[in-house]
Amino acid sequence: MTRPDSSATHPPHRHGDTPVTSLLTFLRKPWLWAFIAAAVTFAATAAVTQAGGFGLGMTALTFAAFSVLVGIGQMFVITLGPGNTDLSIPATMTLAGTLALKAMAGDPALIPLGLAIALASGLGVGVLNYALIRLLSIPPIIATLSASFLIQSAAIWSNRGLRVKPPQALADFATGSALGVPNVAVVAVVVAALAWVVLERALAGRRVLAIGQNLRAARLAGVPVDAVRFATYVSCAVLAGLAGFLLASFSGGAALNMGQEYLLMSIAVVVIGGSSIAGGNSNVPGIWGASLFMFLIVSMLNSYGAGAGVRMILTGVIIIAIVAAAGGRKVSR
Amino acid sequence: MNRDQLRILLPVVSLAVLLAAVFWLQPRAMSYLGLNLLFNLAVPIALATVAQMMIIMVNDLDLSIGTFVSFVACVTATLVQTDPLLGYLVLAAGIAGYAAVGALIHLRNLPAIVVTLGMSFVWGGLAVLILPSPGGASPEWLRSLMTVKPPLVPMAIVASVLIAVVSHLLIRRSSFGVVLRGVGGNPASVERAGWSVLKARAAAYALAGLFGTLSGMTLVGLTTAADANIALRYTLLSIAGVILGGGEFTGGRVSPVGAVIGALTLALASSFLSFMRLSPDWQIGAQGGILILVLAVRLLVGRGRGRRLAA
Amino acid sequence: MTIPPDTTPVVALENARKLFGAVRALDGVTLAIAPGECLGLVGHNGAGKSTLVNLVNGGLNLTEGTIRLGDGAPSPETSIAAARAGGVRCVFQELSLCPNLTVTENVRIPHRALKGRGWRGRARSIVAEKLAEIFPGHAIDPGAAVGALSIAERQMVEIAIAFSVFDEAPRLVILDEPTSSLDAGLAEQLLSHVRRFCAAGGAIIFISHMLGEILDIASRIVVMKDGRITEERARGGFDRQGLVDAMGHVAAEGGGAAHAQARDLATAQIVIETPDGLKARRGEIVGLAGLGGHGQAEALEQICLGNSSSWRGTRSPKVAFVAGDRARDGIFPVWSILRNATLSRLPALTRRGLVDAGAEEELAADWRRRIGIRTDDLDNPILSLSGGNQQKVLFARALATSAPVVLMDDPMRGVDVGTKRDVYDMIRAEAAGGRTFIWYSTETEEVCQCDRVYVFRLGRIAAELTGADITEENILAASFEMEAAE
Amino acid sequence: DTSGKSIALSNNYAGNSWRQAMLESWETVTGKAVEDGIVSAADAFTTAENQATEQAAQIQNMILQGYDAIVIDAASPTALNGAVKEACDAGIIVISFDGIVTEPCAWRIAVDFREMGRQQVEYLASRLPGGGNLLEIRGLAGVFVDDEIHAGIAAGVQEHPDFKISAAVNGDWAQDVAQKAVAGVLPSLPEIVGVVTQGGDGYGAAQAFAASGRDMPIIVMGNRHDELEWWKKAHEENGYETMSLSIAPGVSTLAFWVAQQVLDGADVPKDLTVPFLKVTQGDLEEVLASTQAGGVANVDYTLDDAKAVISDAAQ
Numbered sequence A: 001m002t003r004p005d006s007s008a009t010h011p012p013h014r015h016g017d018t019p020v021t022s023l024l025t026f027l028r029k030p031w032l033w034a035f036i037a038a039a040v041t042f043a044a045t046a047a048v049t050q051a052g053g054f055g056l057g058m059t060a061l062t063f064a065a066f067s068v069l070v071g072i073g074q075m076f077v078i079t080l081g082p083g084n085t086d087l088s089i090p091a092t093m094t095l096a097g098t099l100a101l102k103a104m105a106g107d108p109a110l111i112p113l114g115l116a117i118a119l120a121s122g123l124g125v126g127v128l129n130y131a132l133i134r135l136l137s138i139p140p141i142i143a144t145l146s147a148s149f150l151i152q153s154a155a156i157w158s159n160r161g162l163r164v165k166p167p168q169a170l171a172d173f174a175t176g177s178a179l180g181v182p183n184v185a186v187v188a189v190v191v192a193a194l195a196w197v198v199l200e201r202a203l204a205g206r207r208v209l210a211i212g213q214n215l216r217a218a219r220l221a222g223v224p225v226d227a228v229r230f231a232t233y234v235s236c237a238v239l240a241g242l243a244g245f246l247l248a249s250f251s252g253g254a255a256l257n258m259g260q261e262y263l264l265m266s267i268a269v270v271v272i273g274g275s276s277i278a279g280g281n282s283n284v285p286g287i288w289g290a291s292l293f294m295f296l297i298v299s300m301l302n303s304y305g306a307g308a309g310v311r312m313i314l315t316g317v318i319i320i321a322i323v324a325a326a327g328g329r330k331v332s333r
Numbered sequence B: 001m002n003r004d005q006l007r008i009l010l011p012v013v014s015l016a017v018l019l020a021a022v023f024w025l026q027p028r029a030m031s032y033l034g035l036n037l038l039f040n041l042a043v044p045i046a047l048a049t050v051a052q053m054m055i056i057m058v059n060d061l062d063l064s065i066g067t068f069v070s071f072v073a074c075v076t077a078t079l080v081q082t083d084p085l086l087g088y089l090v091l092a093a094g095i096a097g098y099a100a101v102g103a104l105i106h107l108r109n110l111p112a113i114v115v116t117l118g119m120s121f122v123w124g125g126l127a128v129l130i131l132p133s134p135g136g137a138s139p140e141w142l143r144s145l146m147t148v149k150p151p152l153v154p155m156a157i158v159a160s161v162l163i164a165v166v167s168h169l170l171i172r173r174s175s176f177g178v179v180l181r182g183v184g185g186n187p188a189s190v191e192r193a194g195w196s197v198l199k200a201r202a203a204a205y206a207l208a209g210l211f212g213t214l215s216g217m218t219l220v221g222l223t224t225a226a227d228a229n230i231a232l233r234y235t236l237l238s239i240a241g242v243i244l245g246g247g248e249f250t251g252g253r254v255s256p257v258g259a260v261i262g263a264l265t266l267a268l269a270s271s272f273l274s275f276m277r278l279s280p281d282w283q284i285g286a287q288g289g290i291l292i293l294v295l296a297v298r299l300l301v302g303r304g305r306g307r308r309l310a311a
Numbered sequence C: 001m002t003i004p005p006d007t008t009p010v011v012a013l014e015n016a017r018k019l020f021g022a023v024r025a026l027d028g029v030t031l032a033i034a035p036g037e038c039l040g041l042v043g044h045n046g047a048g049k050s051t052l053v054n055l056v057n058g059g060l061n062l063t064e065g066t067i068r069l070g071d072g073a074p075s076p077e078t079s080i081a082a083a084r085a086g087g088v089r090c091v092f093q094e095l096s097l098c099p100n101l102t103v104t105e106n107v108r109i110p111h112r113a114l115k116g117r118g119w120r121g122r123a124r125s126i127v128a129e130k131l132a133e134i135f136p137g138h139a140i141d142p143g144a145a146v147g148a149l150s151i152a153e154r155q156m157v158e159i160a161i162a163f164s165v166f167d168e169a170p171r172l173v174i175l176d177e178p179t180s181s182l183d184a185g186l187a188e189q190l191l192s193h194v195r196r197f198c199a200a201g202g203a204i205i206f207i208s209h210m211l212g213e214i215l216d217i218a219s220r221i222v223v224m225k226d227g228r229i230t231e232e233r234a235r236g237g238f239d240r241q242g243l244v245d246a247m248g249h250v251a252a253e254g255g256g257a258a259h260a261q262a263r264d265l266a267t268a269q270i271v272i273e274t275p276d277g278l279k280a281r282r283g284e285i286v287g288l289a290g291l292g293g294h295g296q297a298e299a300l301e302q303i304c305l306g307n308s309s310s311w312r313g314t315r316s317p318k319v320a321f322v323a324g325d326r327a328r329d330g331i332f333p334v335w336s337i338l339r340n341a342t343l344s345r346l347p348a349l350t351r352r353g354l355v356d357a358g359a360e361e362e363l364a365a366d367w368r369r370r371i372g373i374r375t376d377d378l379d380n381p382i383l384s385l386s387g388g389n390q391q392k393v394l395f396a397r398a399l400a401t402s403a404p405v406v407l408m409d410d411p412m413r414g415v416d417v418g419t420k421r422d423v424y425d426m427i428r429a430e431a432a433g434g435r436t437f438i439w440y441s442t443e444t445e446e447v448c449q450c451d452r453v454y455v456f457r458l459g460r461i462a463a464e465l466t467g468a469d470i471t472e473e474n475i476l477a478a479s480f481e482m483e484a485a486e
Numbered sequence D: 001d002t003s004g005k006s007i008a009l010s011n012n013y014a015g016n017s018w019r020q021a022m023l024e025s026w027e028t029v030t031g032k033a034v035e036d037g038i039v040s041a042a043d044a045f046t047t048a049e050n051q052a053t054e055q056a057a058q059i060q061n062m063i064l065q066g067y068d069a070i071v072i073d074a075a076s077p078t079a080l081n082g083a084v085k086e087a088c089d090a091g092i093i094v095i096s097f098d099g100i101v102t103e104p105c106a107w108r109i110a111v112d113f114r115e116m117g118r119q120q121v122e123y124l125a126s127r128l129p130g131g132g133n134l135l136e137i138r139g140l141a142g143v144f145v146d147d148e149i150h151a152g153i154a155a156g157v158q159e160h161p162d163f164k165i166s167a168a169v170n171g172d173w174a175q176d177v178a179q180k181a182v183a184g185v186l187p188s189l190p191e192i193v194g195v196v197t198q199g200g201d202g203y204g205a206a207q208a209f210a211a212s213g214r215d216m217p218i219i220v221m222g223n224r225h226d227e228l229e230w231w232k233k234a235h236e237e238n239g240y241e242t243m244s245l246s247i248a249p250g251v252s253t254l255a256f257w258v259a260q261q262v263l264d265g266a267d268v269p270k271d272l273t274v275p276f277l278k279v280t281q282g283d284l285e286e287v288l289a290s291t292q293a294g295g296v297a298n299v300d301y302t303l304d305d306a307k308a309v310i311s312d313a314a315q
């Protein structure tokens, strides 16, 4: 028993905080580190930009939006507790983008149909994932990995990799902005706000958090654990479908290798954002911070002319440093 | 039959069934040369799987083993070849790096998945720095070691058995391995008996680094050259191998022999698929399908232990 | 003091204090154990017995005071290694074997010297010998994985490992509730071994809630209360009642039993009926008794799972559950007290999917008052509460629901006497209002308050007792399948 | 006579339009060849992930399956050498194309990727005699094609010192990744006059430039349908001109015919080169018209094309 006991060292919270203690509580917010890191990289990049930081900021918001969408889904899955991770996000994005764009075939009138197809393919993937996990008791990591191979094949089979152009109106929406804020960022903010409400205010979010801390206790306390876990995997896949739909529209068509970088990205933004991989402790704002950071760190290193190798090493070191600084799970089970 | 025996019997049976199917589809595989061709690339995978098993043994998960093996391959194909002393020093430093990661994870109580995810970027970056474009060459002794033709039994089989036996002795038989597995089973009890769980975890990680290093070296011996992305796939492959081999993600329940068999099964599964001559569209999907199939069988049989809630 | 003047104590604690934050687990304990002595340690739940054990064996450091091992110097610091070198061995209250290792391999964990060629063979023969010596006629295969053994077998293994001799012989063996999962025959075998061990000059600290055992085996009895030693007498200094009084236990008042008999429930509607023959009527308090680990917890779990769905949540659940193994079955460690308390009631406080935060706070505040959760803020983390107060939160969680049946899995662990009374009253009042309670308890006096009792043995119902038949003797008899007790 | 011979295609990656077009060309051309009885079988195999180790195992399986020739688009020029050597030792003809292998016993149908890079700078120099700042979009780090094209570009810049590579980003040969990387680095860049690319990333770069509101530089394209279409539109709107170049996916069919020729006993030199497919302003309309919507500009090769390439190389 060499480690300090957590419950013993936890100072009781008092009312009437002094400014100092409220600052300290603020500093303990897990999402803070992600935003600090994003701000620092932003400043470092903006320092070498000609036009000041505005353009960079808008670009960062645009691309962070995609990471946010998949990151939120992944966050809910990870919140379900150790071992829960969805590795099928990239394949789902590809499938959703491919099917939707093929169905719309460039016709603006079919945009609602395309969106519906994208979301439905997400739904299908979610059902498949949870069926593998629950009915065949395959560990989630391997279940979603295996599913991703099947989904990838389905995407190849459906369109053989042809890039169908999105309807112009949709492409304009995806690349455009309203009042200076990129539309995709608006979508991601809305989704994030909804996710925040679900996580912090809704019964469903409370149940997800409970399962993540102690599945057994949650079941005994009357939480319908299967329904909640099912809904979580489905929402993650549906969000991936939405992200795939938007990304395909944004980049002028779905490609078979479209979502690949979101495999690790979706996990990284969740944990850098301050959610505990051990489950039961999540936050939505951190995902925005982490997504901005993950985009800006690459921009920064690119702007400073770092090669691929140095860039990767620094990215890795910084991820570890942030996680180590934010500290591990304070409360042990 | 008890659970432990089942745990090892199932992988053996699935390997045997798969092997029979392969022989049936492709009788030519039933020969010295055929077996070697079927299995020789499974040797580095088996080593990587054993490495992953060391981490799973202490209830962690390593997302960096694939990039680490790639890194080792790059070092082996370049530095070890041109400047052996420096090369081996770098390899030793890699193992020390693994131990340090284990210690960091324990000391700061960090989630292993995240730290090893970060490390996967680090190893990948180092690999790209060492070998920006594919190339290098295998040290001569390694090449001849990996292409040696022992009498009667092909190298791939000899090597697999050797890996299984050595890791079995180390993890299942030695008094040292017992403590390491104890950390996975009940860390509090190991700590209460006066062991340093910190050291034990670092040791498990160092062992993972060692087996990862061997994996990268044998890989270079087989392929004769390296590139920075050569073994990325090993990360997920090794996790699947451990699980196929009867290991569990938590509780220190791992089997080195099972892990090696799991790796061979995975290698054989993709051969089986190519002998089936599926349409290219569905070749990728079939790999997912076969993974599901093998795991489903394992868990259907394992159902017997009741429907208790997972704690 | 009973220490013979010329004998150096194996371990001596001087004014030992141990604080966990604000909790005084040990509050100035002075104690020495001499060779050949068998020290019986008794005290209520949370009295500090296990903490004392952990100090002696080096697992915890003293907050204040000193500890001395053998003829060493008194020191404020201690370590597991030092304690082991001093010949201190320990059998912990909660089993501490590695379930994934075999019996032989588990021997290796505490015995660091056990290595090199042939260690397995040595370990195997020594542990097999020890098992045969302590528990003649046992049927444990040293090659079996511990996870596959029954609780009693695991306890036997742990005891045998503690008494085994490898490098240095054990001089002091601490047994923390070693008989709680052994049947009478095995317990008697253990007691005889303890006698032999002490006769050969070994020292024992024997902790048990089974006072008969303590009175039988101990050469000296120490009573602890709230972290202090309140009384200490040599063998023969206590009789059973004296010991109970010294522990500060509410002696069985009989109020509960009277209450049980006063009610007639024969015509009440049956609300729970299981295939194993367990029945519960509306407004009834049903007790589950028997030795720990004989299937009571599993039966409760089955009832709970069978009467709730993992697919459909509901505002009006059929059953609510109060966990005894808090960490495993009850607590959500990241959450605040408030969230822990309201989880089961939450569906009823939800409008259009959103939780009504005001109503939630109100509910929690209400229960905090009713059940007396001692905290200054319900937003504090649940783990900042003492164990007993955590347990109250779990009670609040279950009682706050509208469930007609409440399942309780040994729920009084770590709950202090005063609160226990309050909870008993609350249960009675709720039962009078028509709620059904199914209550597994390890404390016989709690079981004796029930309207009907099922005694479990080896996973099955061994006896059903009602009314006046509910007595400690009858329960013990059914638990051990003996004719009549003592 | 090769009517009894069987040929296998070993492909390491199917995750982009180029590879899909390549597989499709293979299917159409070899399907007909099998029907015509020129060879007995021509099966295509693809691995799940873009990994040399997996492809090496695949080649070893092909040895076991008894193919007479193996046609390879390799994940790595060197990491398959072990498996390729084993195939040669088993008497199997090995032909590599696009991603070639360095093992001497194999044939190589190479695209001069270096030249591809160099010509991009050459073209820019012809359009922009005053030079200026260039943005380089690279492929996947650590892959052979990336390194070769990069080396060609570097050589080109050395020849034309008025140009300066002011930034290089990795686009991983994917539209969305390229778009993201370019968008991220643009704010920090001075005025960019030209973008040198590796194929599949031009459209993404154009999108990023358009979004930033900067002047559109000359972006060298990579023959993707969307790139050509964008180019055509820009040309119609404001006279935008550029060029486009890439290796035609149908090169797999050339490799097939070469394999057939080798099996037939023809004397084929080990090193063959295939010209890359270059699109200029002049033939943009024509190429665009013949390119499948969403696909890549492509050519299916015939036996005669193969014979021509062989005799060219023999001289």
Ligand SMILES: Nc1ncnc2c1ncn2[C@@H]1O[C@H](COP(=O)(O)OP(=O)(O)OP(=O)(O)O)[C@@H](O)[C@H]1O
Pocket: A005, A007, A008, C020, C023, C024, C025, C043, C044, C045, C046, C047, C048, C049, C050, C051, C052, C093, C386, C387, C388, C414
């Ligand atoms: N790690 C800890 N952190 C905080 N408080 C603790 C800790 N361990 C013990 N305590 C508290 O110290 C007091 C003494 O606990 P201890 O386990 O010694 O009781 P015990 O006498 O062994 O009880 P039981 O009969 O239930 O085993 C209790 O109030 C308990 O809640």
Ligand SMILES: Nc1ncnc2c1ncn2[C@@H]1O[C@H](COP(=O)(O)OP(=O)(O)OP(=O)(O)O)[C@@H](O)[C@H]1O
Pocket: A255, A256, D013, D015, D016, D017, D018, D019, D050, D075, D098, D099, D140, D143, D145, D172, D173, D174, D175, D198, D199, D200, D201, D222, D224, D247
């Ligand atoms: N991930 C990859 N790994 C190895 N080689 C690749 C990869 N991607 C493309 N190539 C190779 O690079 C060359 C150019 O193809 P390219 O990458 O441009 O297709 P693509 O641009 O990704 O297709 P699209 O963007 O239209 O889907 C070809 O030799 C192709 O085989």
Ligand SMILES: [Mg+2]
Pocket: C045, C177
């Ligand atoms: Mg107790």
Ligand SMILES: [Mg+2]
Pocket: C049, C050, C051, C093
């Ligand atoms: Mg205790």
